[in-house]
Amino acid sequence: MAIPIDPNALQWVAMNTRKDPHLDALASLESRLVAAGRDRRPGSPLNAPLVPASNFVLGAGRAYARDDGTPTWEALEEIVGALEGGRTVAFASGMAGAAAVFDQLPAGSQLVIPDDCYQGVAGLAESGRRKGIWSVRRLPADDTGAWIQAATQSDLLWLESPSNPLLVVADLRAICAAPRKPGALLAVDNTFATSLNQRPLDLGADLSFQSATKFIGGHSDLLAGVISVRRDDLYAAVRESRHLQGATPGALESFLAVRGARTMALRLERAQANAMILAERLHAHPGVVRTRYPGLPSHPTHAVARAQLLGYGTIVSFDVRGGAAAADAVCSRVRLIQHATSLGAVESTIERRAGIPGQEHLPPSLLRLSVGIEHVDDLWADLGGALP
Numbered sequence: 542m543a544i545p546i547d548p549n550a551l552q553w554v555a556m557n558t559r560k561d562p563h564l565d566a567l568a569s570l571e572s573r574l575v576a577a578g579r580d581r582r583p584g585s586p587l588n589a590p591l592v593p594a595s596n597f598v599l600g601a602g603r604a605y606a607r608d609d610g611t612p613t614w615e616a617l618e619e620i621v622g623a624l625e626g627g628r629t630v631a632f633a634s635g636m637a638g639a640a641a642v643f644d645q646l647p648a649g650s651q652l653v654i655p656d657d658c659y660q661g662v663a664g665l666a667e668s669g670r671r672k673g674i675w676s677v678r679r680l681p682a683d684d685t686g687a688w689i690q691a692a693t694q695s696d697l698l699w700l701e702s703p704s705n706p707l708l709v710v711a712d713l714r715a716i717c718a719a720p721r722k723p724g725a726l727l728a729v730d731n732t733f734a735t736s737l738n739q740r741p742l743d744l745g746a747d748l749s750f751q752s753a754t755k756f757i758g759g760h761s762d763l764l765a766g767v768i769s770v771r772r773d774d775l776y777a778a779v780r781e782s783r784h785l786q787g788a789t790p791g792a793l794e795s796f797l798a799v800r801g802a803r804t805m806a807l808r809l810e811r812a813q814a815n816a817m818i819l820a821e822r823l824h825a826h827p828g829v830v831r832t833r834y835p836g837l838p839s840h841p842t843h844a845v846a847r848a849q850l851l852g853y854g855t856i857v858s859f860d861v862r863g864g865a866a867a868a869d870a871v872c873s874r875v876r877l878i879q880h881a882t883s884l885g886a887v888e889s890t891i892e893r894r895a896g897i898p899g900q901e902h903l904p905p906s907l908l909r910l911s912v913g914i915e916h917v918d919d920l921w922a923d924l925g926g927a928l929p
């Protein structure tokens with residue numbers, strides 16, 4: 542499948558080659574998070590300004606924001622691109638970005654998504670299937686052989702690793718290396734890992750996706766999505782989808798996402814250390830039937846996680862003894878931990894996932910805990926005190 546791109550879209554490839562060569566010299570992603578997305582010309586504001594513009598004075602290439610972007614979106618795109626090792630397109634939300642990936646599929650395509658998959662992405666796949674645009678296969682993310690086999694017959698492999706909310710880790714390196722049907726695309730939802738723990742483009746993926754609503758923003762105050770690619774044709778194609786579908790990020794949201802990204806490494810480091818300690822304590826607690834965290838040696842895909850991830854992330858899922866009612870009771874007893882959906886923020890949040898439409902396959906007593914940056918002793922006092 543060659544991606545049929547409007548020749549006009551290729552202009553964006555040329556327009557968006559502004560890249561700070563200084564960034565490549567930085568050995569660490571932590572430093573790139575801080576240094577990227579800044580205009581270094583003398584007299585420029587140190588931080589990318591919030592530019593609430595729809596249009597620009599003609600004559601210098603940039604005319605209309607939906608077509609040509611804004612300096613605020615570009616700061617976010619440069620930061621994420623520097624982390625993922627590619628070129629990034631920012632969207633109004635994670636789902637807007639996912640829709641731009643699915644938009645690359647010609648009618649009659651076959652797409653493959655994991656059994657355990659973010660419910661919005663599964664819903665998007667299902668809506669296209671219902672309309673007869675594509676067919677959908679679902680495979681267990683840890684069945685590497687099944688994915689390798691599907692790669693020769695499918696047009697898009699959409700992987701999510703670690704997965705939401707069961708935290709299954711797929712062997713991305715093996716699946717990316719498998720021979721594919723000509724033109725087939727492989728995309729990885731990198732939201733749970735973040736680009737600090739996993740760089741899908743390095744592992745061989747064509748597209749790396751993240752909901753920037755989560756760790757990049759990090760403060761539960763914005764919606765945004767990002768797609769990173771290395772290939773120029775894919776960059777142009779994804780930009781074209783954003784332009785035609787109008788799925789552009791907000792100015793304030795992009796500004797806040799840049800602000801959030803600056804501290805992402807520190808937030809992740811703290812939250813991840815908290816998550817490991819809480820996972821171990823949950824694992825040992827009599828009120829918990831099963832703890833799912835890729836960092837625990839008991840986790841079914843721990844070996845792949847250890848080989849593939851730099852860190853095990855900040856999400857811990859666990860099954861409470863006593864079923865759905867007992868799990869709901871935990872959510873109503875916690876005080877420091879917020880009873881709320883979403884994840885990847887400074888504040889810890891907890892939610893019973895089987896209560897959500899499309900998530901009926903989950904154990905009824907499964908709670909998904911997104912661990913924040915509070916002190917771990919306070920978190921454990923709150924959580925331990927709420928368990929049955």
Ligand SMILES: *Cc1c(COP(=O)(O)O)cnc(C)c1O
Pocket residue numbers: 634635636637659661662701705730732733752753754755764765766
């Ligand atoms: C939140 C999330 C999405 C969707 O992102 P939005 O910003 O909510 O549109 C996709 N994948 C995963 C794993 C997510 O957690």
